[in-house]
Amino acid sequence: MSETSTKVAPKMPSAEEVALIKKFLNDTTLFLGPDPEIMQNHDLMPRSAEEDAAMKTISDAHTVAKIRDRIQAGCDEGYEMVEQMGAAPGAKWGDIITGVYSASGDLAIASAGGVLIFSALVHHPIKFIIKNWVNEPTVGVRDGDGFIHNDSRYGNVHNTDQSMILPIFHKGKLVCWVASTVHEGENGAIEPGGMPSMAESPSDEGLKMCPFKVVENYQIKRDILTFLQNSVREPKLQYEDMKVKLFACLRIKQRIEETLNSDGPEALVATLRTTMENVRAEVKRRVSEWPDMTVRTYIIQDSTLRENCVVKINCKLTKTGDRLIFDFRGSSPEFTNRATNTILAGLKGMLAQCFLCYVWPDLPRGQAAFAPIEVITDPHSIVNSSYDAPNSQSLMSIFTGFTAGQHAVAKFLYSCPEKYTKVHAPTFNMINTFIWGGVSQHGETLGNLCADLNGMGGGARSDTDGEHALAPIFATMADIGEQELNEEDVPFLQLVSKKMTRDAIAPGKYRGGQGYTMIVATKDSEQWGFMTTTQGAKIPPIQGLFGGYACGCYPLSKVKGVDVYDVLLNEPEKFKHSIEEIMNERPFEGAAYTTHHMGMGFEISKRGELFMISQGAGAGYGDLLERDPAGVIRDIEEGLISPGVAERLYKVKFDPVTLAINQEATDAARDAERKARIARSVPYAEFIKSWNKPTPPSHLQYFGCWGDDITKLYMGSADKFRDANTPRPNYMVHPKDVRIAELEARLAALGAMGSDKQ
Amino acid sequence: MKVLMTEYLRIDLDTENWECRVCDHVIGSATKSYKEGLLVHNRDPREIHPPILDPEKYRFTFSPDPEWVRILEFCCPSCGTQVETEYAIPGHPPLYDMEPDLPALKAQWASRGEQKTPVVGPAVAADKGHGH
Numbered sequence A: 001m002s003e004t005s006t007k008v009a010p011k012m013p014s015a016e017e018v019a020l021i022k023k024f025l026n027d028t029t030l031f032l033g034p035d036p037e038i039m040q041n042h043d044l045m046p047r048s049a050e051e052d053a054a055m056k057t058i059s060d061a062h063t064v065a066k067i068r069d070r071i072q073a074g075c076d077e078g079y080e081m082v083e084q085m086g087a088a089p090g091a092k093w094g095d096i097i098t099g100v101y102s103a104s105g106d107l108a109i110a111s112a113g114g115v116l117i118f119s120a121l122v123h124h125p126i127k128f129i130i131k132n133w134v135n136e137p138t139v140g141v142r143d144g145d146g147f148i149h150n151d152s153r154y155g156n157v158h159n160t161d162q163s164m165i166l167p168i169f170h171k172g173k174l175v176c177w178v179a180s181t182v183h184e185g186e187n188g189a190i191e192p193g194g195m196p197s198m199a200e201s202p203s204d205e206g207l208k209m210c211p212f213k214v215v216e217n218y219q220i221k222r223d224i225l226t227f228l229q230n231s232v233r234e235p236k237l238q239y240e241d242m243k244v245k246l247f248a249c250l251r252i253k254q255r256i257e258e259t260l261n262s263d264g265p266e267a268l269v270a271t272l273r274t275t276m277e278n279v280r281a282e283v284k285r286r287v288s289e290w291p292d293m294t295v296r297t298y299i300i301q302d303s304t305l306r307e308n309c310v311v312k313i314n315c316k317l318t319k320t321g322d323r324l325i326f327d328f329r330g331s332s333p334e335f336t337n338r339a340t341n342t343i344l345a346g347l348k349g350m351l352a353q354c355f356l357c358y359v360w361p362d363l364p365r366g367q368a369a370f371a372p373i374e375v376i377t378d379p380h381s382i383v384n385s386s387y388d389a390p391n392s393q394s395l396m397s398i399f400t401g402f403t404a405g406q407h408a409v410a411k412f413l414y415s416c417p418e419k420y421t422k423v424h425a426p427t428f429n430m431i432n433t434f435i436w437g438g439v440s441q442h443g444e445t446l447g448n449l450c451a452d453l454n455g456m457g458g459g460a461r462s463d464t465d466g467e468h469a470l471a472p473i474f475a476t477m478a479d480i481g482e483q484e485l486n487e488e489d490v491p492f493l494q495l496v497s498k499k500m501t502r503d504a505i506a507p508g509k510y511r512g513g514q515g516y517t518m519i520v521a522t523k524d525s526e527q528w529g530f531m532t533t534t535q536g537a538k539i540p541p542i543q544g545l546f547g548g549y550a551c552g553c554y555p556l557s558k559v560k561g562v563d564v565y566d567v568l569l570n571e572p573e574k575f576k577h578s579i580e581e582i583m584n585e586r587p588f589e590g591a592a593y594t595t596h597h598m599g600m601g602f603e604i605s606k607r608g609e610l611f612m613i614s615q616g617a618g619a620g621y622g623d624l625l626e627r628d629p630a631g632v633i634r635d636i637e638e639g640l641i642s643p644g645v646a647e648r649l650y651k652v653k654f655d656p657v658t659l660a661i662n663q664e665a666t667d668a669a670r671d672a673e674r675k676a677r678i679a680r681s682v683p684y685a686e687f688i689k690s691w692n693k694p695t696p697p698s699h700l701q702y703f704g705c706w707g708d709d710i711t712k713l714y715m716g717s718a719d720k721f722r723d724a725n726t727p728r729p730n731y732m733v734h735p736k737d738v739r740i741a742e743l744e745a746r747l748a749a750l751g752a753m754g755s756d757k758q
Numbered sequence B: 001m002k003v004l005m006t007e008y009l010r011i012d013l014d015t016e017n018w019e020c021r022v023c024d025h026v027i028g029s030a031t032k033s034y035k036e037g038l039l040v041h042n043r044d045p046r047e048i049h050p051p052i053l054d055p056e057k058y059r060f061t062f063s064p065d066p067e068w069v070r071i072l073e074f075c076c077p078s079c080g081t082q083v084e085t086e087y088a089i090p091g092h093p094p095l096y097d098m099e100p101d102l103p104a105l106k107a108q109w110a111s112r113g114e115q116k117t118p119v120v121g122p123a124v125a126a127d128k129g130h131g132h
């Protein structure tokens, strides 16, 4: 090679050649996997020529409002149909969305209730259909077609959610889409219920439906239906809910056709587009009212649901002008063989829910509300997992990512004069409930969960305590079904339910809303078991706000070797109504009492054995020494906090019998505590000299960045890490192998492994 | 002009300082983290979240594990008000949690006029339409 060789400009292919290359590549694609171009984008599609023309014809705000209300009512009608007729328990508490999508696939108008995480991520499968099936001669998109989907790598939250998607034509031309999505639960994965914690690869996660045609001429194709039924544990539910979703879509279609006939297609198209563009513009205007600032926070996951370890969700939120940027770089690398990863769209959907439910609840529901907000992550991160990583327990990262966002947003909102809600400390974020399954007292095979996951404690607000057992963070308008009705179908009782767990507190000037105790025991089945899938038994999964505290931790307790139904029959005085009394007093002789983290894989239970958990508290707000003493006494009276803990923490002095407050003594105690704080605390510069460490502690398995350096992601120890931009496998050892290795080491130390051949 | 940034902190846009809203103490430059002007205490989380189950008997007690997480309590050096808490992994550097853009903040508030009390925001009104 000569250094003097002249550079020759590379020959640029002609437009004709480019088209030919593109056709060649398209024709020879061997597999249409999830399309990154679709999956990484949550913004609105560009305004099409048809939309532009329609908006020029129809610009009257009253016409647009009238049609929007009509379509909104149609979406809510479809939602009601799914909620009332759907067989899945998820349908019953509103784990649903129904909506109308633009011809380009954007979710323009959605049902108002239920689970709004869907609003930002159910559009991806439609875009896949538009891109791949419309012009595909072996598939095509025609009037009367319906498409099904559940694989979260192509859209939606997780593989429990199934969509039915219908194109809507007017005079032979596609004008929009309608779709209905439900958390169906069961999907044929390695554990019942559709969200297996034990999944170590996507192949353990059951049905993986990329968007495909399952309806022609408005009829479900029986051969494909049978295949789907044959792939899951609840074949009847699979059929029933496909029909329900189809008919909900047809009802919305009917409402759209009424509009098409009365106002014409331009009015519909203009309404959908105008609604989205207006919401998007309004969000940018609202963001511009916030202070320009960067806020940093992190939330810790303390388990993978298989083992305890420290998994960081790192969040930097920057607002500049009318731009709002969530930067989740530095969060843990994805786990190659653990199910707590989420695809990026799941994180975005939950952040959208933060705005739609907690910040701007007045905005029309749809994709546009989150469209202008930006999200940055590392590749192959726990919040942006790859095609090859399992994600069936993505809720763990979706919820903790949400809390990071909610915590950061509160710090922007305080100074902003324009508010649509009160400043809010983080809500409790884990689905502390029992997932159950087996054969019921009626011989039915069942697999689902207690709706108590809806009882998460609310965070305190800037002038009010948090509400107890308020709502799930993913659906502020959800319900808890009646346990007594449920007990007619399932072979177990909730022996203690809806009783607040005393001293499981989140203190502050305004305290967080608390969670309640659940004690369950199987009664009428020999084939019945439970599972729990939450984090937060060692490290709280939330942060407090402005000097308030987070919640504490929530473990699982078990009592085995007892039939509590015999106890209730023969010695009822021995039964106690709190985890505290049962575990500390151990009233049942000969029983085994144990505690565990909350990642219990599916476990068969025996009659009368106790499984005991508690829902969690939302975070506290402000300095607890400013709490109104009357509020502290009320908490004692309501059994939320014990008198000793109340006095020690809140420095309230009161008569132990009458609970009458001694205001003077309280003031003195609080003054003394403020002085004591100053005395025991050290200046920041001095503190960090001894506190700050250059790497994660050696006694913890740590995942994610350490401090501000987001370029280096630790993968379990100080000497194992990856470059943030260079994905590497991140395998966890099976917990049983870890235990076997520990025990073998002990045997070896005792010289007892000597004759063992290797 | 002063901007109320949190329950306990404000920024004086003229002096560019963080101030304590309880005692008016000047905490430090608003070009740096307010935490640098506060006192810190490394709190054992079991003191705030007391064990509900007997720690002598059980591995998990409802208390956070003090070897896994600590609570950094930041207070005003003048009045002792607890301004912020941070649940931190042992040894993890405290976060620079609020880094405002001062020129932008000044420009934004120039057209607003000072607010002495924070805007609380709308309350959720109880619906009377449902009963049993």
Ligand SMILES: [Zn+2]
Pocket (backbone or CB within 6 Å): B020, B021, B022, B023, B024, B025, B076, B077, B078, B079, B080, B081
């Ligand atoms: Zn002060």
